[in-house]
Amino acid sequence: xxxxxxxxxxxxxxxxxxxxxxxxxxxxxxxxxxxxxxxxxxxxxxxxxxxxxxxxxxxxxxxxxxxxxxxxxxxxxxxxxxxxxxxxxxxxxxxxxxxxxxxxxxxxxxxxxxxxxxxxxxxxxxxxxxxxxxxxxxxxxxxxxxxxxxxxxxxxxxxxxxx
Amino acid sequence: xxxxxxxxxxxxxxxxxxxxxxxxxxxxxxxxxxxxxxxxxxxxxxxxxxxxxxxxxxxxxxxxxxxxxxxxxxxxxxxxxxxxxxxxxxxxxxxxxxxxxxxxxxxxxxxxxxxxxxxxxxxxxxxxxxxxxxxxxxxxxxxxxxxxxxxxxxxxxxxxxxxxxxxxxxxxxxxxxxxxxxxxxxxxxxxxxxxxxxxxxxxxxxxxxxxxxxxxxxxxxxxxxxxxxxxxxxxxxxxxxxxxxxxxxxxxxxxxxxxxxxxx
Numbered sequence: 001x002x003x004x005x006x007x008x009x010x011x012x013x014x015x016x017x018x019x020x021x022x023x024x025x026x027x028x029x030x031x032x033x034x035x036x037x038x039x040x041x042x043x044x045x046x047x048x049x050x051x052x053x054x055x056x057x058x059x060x061x062x063x064x065x066x067x068x069x070x071x072x073x074x075x076x077x078x079x080x081x082x083x084x085x086x087x088x089x090x091x092x093x094x095x096x097x098x099x100x101x102x103x104x105x106x107x108x109x110x111x112x113x114x115x116x117x118x119x120x121x122x123x124x125x126x127x128x129x130x131x132x133x134x135x136x137x138x139x140x141x142x143x144x145x146x147x148x149x150x151x152x153x154x155x156x157x158x159x160x161x162x163x
Numbered sequence: 164x165x166x167x168x169x170x171x172x173x174x175x176x177x178x179x180x181x182x183x184x185x186x187x188x189x190x191x192x193x194x195x196x197x198x199x200x201x202x203x204x205x206x207x208x209x210x211x212x213x214x215x216x217x218x219x220x221x222x223x224x225x226x227x228x229x230x231x232x233x234x235x236x237x238x239x240x241x242x243x244x245x246x247x248x249x250x251x252x253x254x255x256x257x258x259x260x261x262x263x264x265x266x267x268x269x270x271x272x273x274x275x276x277x278x279x280x281x282x283x284x285x286x287x288x289x290x291x292x293x294x295x296x297x298x299x300x301x302x303x304x305x306x307x308x309x310x311x312x313x314x315x316x317x318x319x320x321x322x323x324x325x326x327x328x329x330x331x332x333x334x335x336x337x338x339x340x341x342x343x344x345x346x347x348x349x350x351x352x353x354x355x356x357x358x359x360x361x362x363x364x365x366x367x368x369x370x371x372x373x374x375x376x377x378x379x380x381x382x383x384x385x386x387x388x389x390x391x392x393x394x395x396x397x398x399x400x401x402x403x404x405x406x407x408x409x410x411x412x413x414x415x416x417x418x419x420x421x422x423x424x425x426x427x
Contacts, residue, residue, distance in 0.1 A: 002169060018166065019166070019167055019168055019169040019211075020164045020165070020166055020167050020201075022198075041202070042199060042202075043195065043198075043199050043266065044343070044344075046263070046265065049265055055239070055268040056264060056265045056268060057265050057268050057269055058265045058266070058269075061194065061195060061198045061199060061269075062194065062198065062269065063169065063194070063198065063211075065169040065171075065213075066169070066191070066194065066213060066215065109264070109265070112264070113264070129264055131263045131264075131345070132262065132263025132264055132265050132266065133263075
């Protein structure tokens, strides 16, 4: 057994688990944060995407012990003071989901993507960047619209603030 | 996944000592191949020695044309390095084509090269760039490093610490990616140096990554996509599987070589 300590969504959280326990299972079963999903369990679908030390990762392909000591953000941690994060709001507004199973991973991927590209996102880039996230319902069109809309909202607001 | 014991090393020396003292031990860096393999029970190391927290294994340095990439540098950092892109954009482009954004945040160049998956991207760059594989105990030329499928010249417990090469005059990489896995069904890296041309193919060889001397000669005579259009590769030395026959791969080698030259 190993003791794993993470800073999750701003709070220090610890738990004991086997060395072989995957980060996604630790987050869901030990920390009770079930917003992060297990989809394919083979590093392909992206339903399990969380941010570790500021970068999007697939938590089904990392051991909890590997992550110990790191800062993790899950889907539960992005809405500030009960207000939807702009990416969540955009998924809502543009109907970027149907069954919703892939949505936590899609949203965490979009937040990372928007941050890395610093506002310079176009449709082709968004579609390319979504290559690690699979949605079986939507055909991606509304997801792409939602990501572009959130990007505009977040960076448009930043541009206005700067002016 | 079978049970395993995890150890976190903070220096190269500590990692090698841990690995040497453990039977059935494996180094783990990003783990983007190893964890998946362990989940399928195709690998069952009793001990894992984590290299991800060793500072000396990370980072990219570019001095003039001399490039050194630390073994634990993730693909995303190679793809995003402005200093590296200024002297050898082809390797940045290659790194940006591996897996997906999340995989690129974890997977490392050292892990990819040490694993020597016959369909991995990096081995073609290391071989075509005539790179030197630096380990905890020696330096190995790329031509001597890749031995066969998943086989390298690395000894038991030997660890890659960095990859070093001189930036070529021109280079390009093109791959036909498996649409599901993003692994190379065939990938070709071409590099032009003052001393000559090197062409390396990944994803296709029955014995792993290999060079194509006929293409090297043709490109040395004239650096253009048309030069490689007439060179054919013997399907007898290529892989044949559910994804593609060896004849199909032989054609892909030629097509990807043309595109790689075009991209350079």
